[in-house]
Amino acid sequence: MMAEPQIRNEVGLEELLTQPSAADIAAASGWSGDVLVLGAGGKMGPTLAVRIKRAIQEAGAKHRVIVVVRKDREGVFAAHKDGIDLIETDLLDPASYARMPDAENVVFMAGRKFGSVGDQPMTWATNVWMAGLAAHRFRHSRIVAFSTGNVYPFMPIQGRGADETVPTAPTGEYAQSALGRERLFEYISNAHGTPTLIFRLNYAVDLRYGVLVDIGQKVLDGKPIDLTTGYANVIWQGDANSYCLRSFSLCTSPARFLNVTGQRTISVREMAERFGSRFGKMPQFTGGEAATALLSDSSLCTELLGPPEVSEDELFEMTANWLSAGGVTLGKPTKFESRDGRF
Numbered sequence: 193m194m195a196e197p198q199i200r201n202e203v204g205l206e207e208l209l210t211q212p213s214a215a216d217i218a219a220a221s222g223w224s225g226d227v228l229v230l231g232a233g234g235k236m237g238p239t240l241a242v243r244i245k246r247a248i249q250e251a252g253a254k255h256r257v258i259v260v261v262r263k264d265r266e267g268v269f270a271a272h273k274d275g276i277d278l279i280e281t282d283l284l285d286p287a288s289y290a291r292m293p294d295a296e297n298v299v300f301m302a303g304r305k306f307g308s309v310g311d312q313p314m315t316w317a318t319n320v321w322m323a324g325l326a327a328h329r330f331r332h333s334r335i336v337a338f339s340t341g342n343v344y345p346f347m348p349i350q351g352r353g354a355d356e357t358v359p360t361a362p363t364g365e366y367a368q369s370a371l372g373r374e375r376l377f378e379y380i381s382n383a384h385g386t387p388t389l390i391f392r393l394n395y396a397v398d399l400r401y402g403v404l405v406d407i408g409q410k411v412l413d414g415k416p417i418d419l420t421t422g423y424a425n426v427i428w429q430g431d432a433n434s435y436c437l438r439s440f441s442l443c444t445s446p447a448r449f450l451n452v453t454g455q456r457t458i459s460v461r462e463m464a465e466r467f468g469s470r471f472g473k474m475p476q477f478t479g480g481e482a483a484t485a486l487l488s489d490s491s492l493c494t495e496l497l498g499p500p501e502v503s504e505d506e507l508f509e510m511t512a513n514w515l516s517a518g519g520v521t522l523g524k525p526t527k528f529e530s531r532d533g534r535f
Contacts, residue, residue: 471512
């Protein structure tokens, strides 16, 4: 655990998310080549790329960090042009891969979740076709490929959730296509001996988005909270960044799977009541807790890489303080409540 930081603005938040730990720096010191991050333009990509670059610098190494995005719309990476190389291209275009440099270490985090119902063909193209293109192009690298706990079935709320041995049973086309993405990386790993780790993440949070922000914001706004999906797992985005950075050492062929989330299952009702007590508001609830939820067991991750630095209780305190102070949020709900796989 870490002492709860006093985060006053987005500058302080970004600093916390991108500050490498001693374990991160030690991992970076063992790398012998550059790092390429494909699809780095999402909510997590920018802080991950900066954290990797800072770890490399503090390790005294000279490896490049190259990020690939469709468009650096807000100039996020341009602000780090002294330390991060930027490639703007369409990863759905097979010709784009020939223009990319080789890299020993590749993170694949491109994907499509929200809007999946509106354009299922694009969802499958992004999550499966694109993954195949990237896996084949970088078959001589080692790859950490982002995936999701949505590939698992809903699990009984009394247990610890699905571990990596639980058979996949995705609900809905987003989760099905995410499993398809995994299968493409597995195929290339098997066919070419590509060291690969499938990084099954759910749910990463920072103070601007995530499950806790969704719950806390509804309490603040007096909106009803559906309790049907009454339990969830969360992990601080900074911890998820660290786990990703350190996962290169775990890449194997055949591919290895790793659940990445917090150590505890949180209760939506309990979190809402705690937010209500903090904000002086009475939470509004609808429905009741179902007997199952989308839950993952991260015991293997803890065994291999150690526990997260930020606990679920600390995450609550940080989020409550941020929302109380009027901190900016992204306005992009996670839709963790969905039980039909429609996003």
